[in-house]
Amino acid sequence: MDRYGEHFTGLPVFFLYFTCIAYCCKQCSLSLKSTGDGCCRITSHLKEKLDKEFADSVLEVCLRADGQLIKRLKGDDTMSGALLEIMEPIILEREKKAKNEGIEQGIIYLVDAFHDLGHNDAEIIKVVMTKYGLTEEKARKYL
Structure with a gap:
């Protein structure tokens, strides 16, 4: 198992998502800012194009995983209570x-x-x- 797998095995995807975002924000001096539409944007002072592209790529992967999680939790015709609450x-x-x-x-x-x-x-x-x-x-x- 890789060095990350042993720590994250069995954890819910959304927990990993927020952990990843929090870690990235801390490491890169980024902050989450609400857009008012239920979403968050990462605001930063990243100057380098490569840094910005990397941050965008990480966010894109996280958002796709989040979308897949919602589809799985939704199930057939009924939405789970926890997902509905969220x-x-x-x-x-x-x-x-x-x-x-x-x-x-x-x-x-x-x-x-x-x-x-x-x-x-x-x-x-x-x-x-x-x-x-x-x-x-x-x-x-x-x-």
């Missing part, structure tokens, strides 16, 4: 984002339709404010 905040955030994007697209179509029907901007703003509960300033952005 993924729920991310899923809820993405649902919220998708809903907001849908609302914005609806407002854009509404404004276009009212313009096509010959309504003026003041009428359109009033309708958008009433139907979507927006301030006048936010409603004007859709004109």
